[in-house]
Amino acid sequence: MHNLGTVFRFEVIRSLKKKSFWITALSFPVIIAVVVAVIFFSNKSSDEVAENAKNEKFSIAITDASNVIPETISSQYEAQRVAESQKQATIDKVSNGTLDAYFYYPSDLSRDRVEVYGEDVGLFNNGKYEAVAKLLLQQSVASNVDPQTTAILQDTVGFSAATYKDGRQFDGIKELIAPGIFLVMFYFLIAMFGNQMLTSTTEEKENRVIEMVLTTIEARVLIIGKIISLLVLAAIQAFIVLVPVLVIYLLFREQLQLPSFDLTSIPLDPVRIAIGAVLFLFSFLLFTGMLVGIGAASPTAKEAGGFFGIAMVFIFGPLYAVTLFFSQPDSPIVRFLTFFPLTAPIPLMLRNAIGNLTTFDVVLGIGILAVSAVVALSIAIRMFRYGALEYSKRLSLKTIFAKKTL
């Protein structure tokens, strides 16, 4: 393993020199920045429009067949009340521009629609007519009932809930966060670097450098060096992605109307966090082994890339049963997905985050992942070792396992 550091440095440095690495790394923060800018200016523009609309005076006429809107409310808006018989004549006034808006409130509001007529003032500003018509109704109702009833009717009553598990307060959503980070990290790594793992060894084959490599360095040292370099590159990329997100959150949280988040309120369960870390490690090694193995068995990076979908099926497939992971953790389908090696990472990490893994599940799951990871990596190294000289064709499993030794 004495060349591990050399391989690691070579792989990291040459990746950092590639334009594609920086394009990939920077594209995400740039997209976030663009989206944030659009939201920021859109919010600012909306606020300005709303403020202008509030201060803007426009002539209104109403017909209240429902008898819900009292004079006191309609007079606040300087709304002219017209008889039902004048409905068409008033609509004509709006049509010919002598009146800005006319609202017709039917006798049965629970059945019929309120009719709103207004002079066109642009796509975004036309909404003000309906907003004012609704406001007239809301203020009219509120004037007849107490504030509590208003809050109930308007669904603005606040709630605070506390749930308990094993004798302590347990917030299911917040409890998800710390152990769930490993699941997010796993998806991030595979999504951002899966293809790179897949093609990490094809360069040696495509460039015909493999014979010199195999007579200079052990295959497993090269593979492990490449895997470690991918982890470090992922950390660098995560840093590049997360730093702008944090900066934007801290500096522009209020402007972007992002929710305030108290990090100190996140529960930290050391046992589940430790289990999550172990599951993440073995899951990562399992998929790395699988992807590197597929790449080693393929003659070109292009052909290897075609197999990326297979890995994605195992990673995203279990998400179709995500509701079952929460509601029926003991169902046969959940147990199968949890303990079948290639689908196990997602159910195990998700169920660990939810908190419905038993001790037996944890031990069995970690055992299955650990053994699978070792087997996958061993096969990957073997595939690289013996697939090396299959320059122009895909390596068959028969060829790999027919070899006696590494």
Added chain:
Amino acid sequence: MPDATATKSRTNSTEAIVTIDNFRMDFGGKTVIKDLSFEVQRGEVFGFLGSNGSGKTTTIRSLLGIYQPTGGTLLIDGKPFNVASGTKLGYLPEERGLYKNESVIDVMVYFGQLKGLSKTDAKQRSDAYLERVKLTDKAKTTLGKLSGGQQQKIQLGITIMNDPELLILDEPTKGFDPVNRRLLMDIIEEHQNAGATVIFVTHQMEEVERLCDRIILLKDGKAHAYGTIAEVKKEHGGMSLDDIFISVYGDENTEQDHTHEEVK
């Protein structure tokens, strides 16, 4: 013709750096090497001759553990080769290639470090070699932008960078012009004079005459001739090596490239 196995008695096994005994190799049910036995003595230049597809590269790859032999033993310094075995090896394979998107100097230093040199030493040796082969101005050029001959020179530089005890060169002059071929011959002689053992796979008989102490001729996976150049010539009635080659392989198309895949 001296039999390969019989000729073994003329070698001193205690001085052998490479020992191949009853080596057999099957590919897809077809036997391509049949019970091949020979030794390479420490410090000699050994010519490994044969037409394309005769099994030279397969033998070399099996000796270096790249292929798993079907039978027999292939030893370097008395044990099967692996990169941790301690023998300082320089191997220039028949299949040429390097990391095409990296610079010349980065790749040379990388391989130098993998071969056990410090970064500084690898850099110094790389610079000296580039100066010798007049490629100093290409040090920071990516390998993919070099001509085939220039890339081959870089690969040769990497092969000899660690002053190997055993230098295995599989058709090293393929694609070289006469000037570079002369340069390569000089480099091989320098390493031989420094005590290195050289196994030299080639079709060029003038190179064999100039450099090799002993040779082996493979035909159809078997040793057709084995011994010193004088012994082989004597066995063939005093013919030149060129004539021997033509008489042995004349019925074969030596321009064909029987790669491993095709053999399979």
